[in-house]
Amino acid sequence: MSKHTIVVCDHIHEDGLNILQNTEDVNYVYAADIDKTELLNVIKDADVAITRSSTDVDEKFLTAAVNLKAIIRAGVGYDNVDMEGCSKRGIIAMNVPTANTIAAVELTMAHMLSCMRKFPYAHNQLKQDRIWKREDWYGNELFGKKLGVIGFGNIGHRVALRAKSFEMEVVTYDPYIPSTKATDLGINYTNNFQDILDCDIITIHTPKNQETLDMIGEEEIAKMKDGVVLINCARGGLYNEDALYNNLKSGKIAMGGIDVFIKEPAIDHPLLDLPNVTVTAHLGANTKESQKQIAIQAAENAIESARGIAYPNALNLPIDESKIPSFVKPYIELTQKMAFLSAQIDKSAIRSISVCARGEIAEYLDSLNTFATVGALTVSSGDEVNYVNAKFWAEEKGITIDSNVMANNTSGYSNKVTVKITTEKGTTSISGTVFDENVQRIVEINDFVFDIEPKGKMIIMRNNDIPGVIGEVGRLLGDNNINIADFRLSRGKDGALAVILVDEKVCANTLKELNSLEAARSVSYAQI
Ligand SMILES: NC(=O)c1ccc[n+]([C@@H]2O[C@H](COP(=O)([O-])OP(=O)(O)OC[C@H]3O[C@@H](n4cnc5c(N)ncnc54)[C@H](O)[C@@H]3O)[C@@H](O)[C@H]2O)c1
C-alpha cells in the first residue's frame, strides 16, 4: 500500500497525533520539536503538512517542500502562510476556522477583566512580594462601560454577547456584515469608525491583512478618550505597536491587554517593560478543549486531503472567494466525496463525469464540476490530481466532463447535487444535499433513496429483494471478523441496494464470498 507522508510541524493535541498514527495509509512524521532549519530537510518528503502559528509557511518552506500537495493551518489566522506561493505550486491551503473560537473569546474577556482590575499586578504584589496593600488596587468595572468591537465574526460577536451579559453597552464596526447580524443580537452597529474610537474599551477581532495592519495608530489613538483600554487577542500589528507603546507609556491608554505580537516569540518586546500591560504568549487558542478539537479536525482533514477525497475549509479555491457564499463550500466537499465514492463503486475506465444541480447551488456548477473531477480521478490517479490540474488530466484521458441544471425536482430538497460517472460498464449516479450549515448527506444512489453520512468504510451491495439477505450478509461478515457499524437498505421496483458501514477494511476474498450469495447482483467496497 502506498503511504501518504503527513508532517506535523508544530505542537498539536495528542488525539490528533493518534489519528495520524493509527491510519494505515499514513506515514506520520512528528517534527514539532526540531529546529526550523532542520524542518526544511524533513518537509521535503511531506505530502501534507500541519502547522500552527510557530511555523512560517514562506518561500523557504515552500521551496523545500517539493512534494507538498496540501497544508493545514491548525487554527484560524493564515497570515503566516504565503497563499500566493501555495497557489502557484498547486498546494491547497486549509484552516480549521471555528474550533478555537471559544478559547479566544474567553481569553479576550480574561484580558479585559485583568486590565480593569489590574489583576496580575495585584496578584504578584501579594504572592511574590508578600505585600498586603489594598489601597494600591482600585480597579474599574466593566458594568456600564462602552465597548467597541472591531470585527464581528466568530470571535468578535461572541465577545460582544459576553460583554452584554456584564451589562456593558456594545457597538461593533465591521463593514463586511449586514448590520442586522449585530442588531438582531441587541448589539449596536456602526459604520462610523469614530463611534469605536469614542469607547471606554476597544477590542479587535479582524484577520490581519493589508487593510487591517496598523488599523489603530497614533492618529486614531489621539481621537480616543484619555484612559481608554485596548485589547488585542487577534494579531500583532493590528494596533501599531510603536503607537501602542508610546501611548501606554504616556498614560493616554490606561491599560493594554495583549496576546499577540508582530514578531513572536516576543520575549524582548518593549511592551513587556510597561507596568500597564497584561500580556500572554499568543495563548488565545490554548485551551485543552480547543486544542483537542483542532488537532482532531486538522488530522482528519490532512488525511482526507492526502487521499484527495476533500479539502475542507480550503482557502485558495480555484474560484473567486469573494463571490462564494459560505453555504457553497460544504457542497463542494460533498460533490468531491460523491464522485470519489462513485468511482470506487464501479472501478473501471471512466468515460464521462457529469454534475447536475438544482437550487441556489446550481449557480456554482463550474466549481462543483472541478471538484467532482478531482474526486473521480483520485481513485485511479491518486493524490497527483488536484483542482489545479484535474481538468487537464481528464482531457488527457479522453474523459468528457459536463454539468447542467436539474430539470425537475421530485425529492423535495431545495438544493441537491447529483454526480454521474459513466464507465465502460455503466453509470453510477449519487446525489447529496447539505442540512443546516454543514451536515452533508448522500440521499440517493442509483435512484435508491438513502440518508448516509459520506464517511467511513462501506460495502455497497445490489441484491434481489428476497427474505434472509440481511441475515446471510451479517453471518458472512461475522465469519470474516468484520463488524457491521450500520446497515442501510433501500428497496426499489427492481430489487434493493444495501450500504453496509463496517469497522474494518474488507478484502477481495470477502467481497467475492458476498458476491456469490444467491441474492447478490453486484458488490463493491469503498472508503471515504
Ligand atoms: N490569539 C489567538 O490565539 C487567536 C485564536 C483564534 C483566532 N485569532 C485571530 O482572531 C481574529 C478573528 O478570528 P475569527 O475566527 O473571529 O475570524 P472571522 O473570519 O470569523 O471574523 C473576522 C471578522 O472581521 C471582519 N473584518 C475583516 N476586515 C475588517 C475590517 N477592515 N474592519 C472591520 N472588520 C473587518 C470580517 O468581516 C469578519 O466578520 C483573526 O485574526 C484570527 O487569526 C487569534
Ligand SMILES: O=C(O)CC[C@@H](O)C(=O)O
Ligand atoms: O495556536 C496557534 O497556532 C494560533 C492560533 C490562533 O492565533 C489562530 O489564528 O487560530
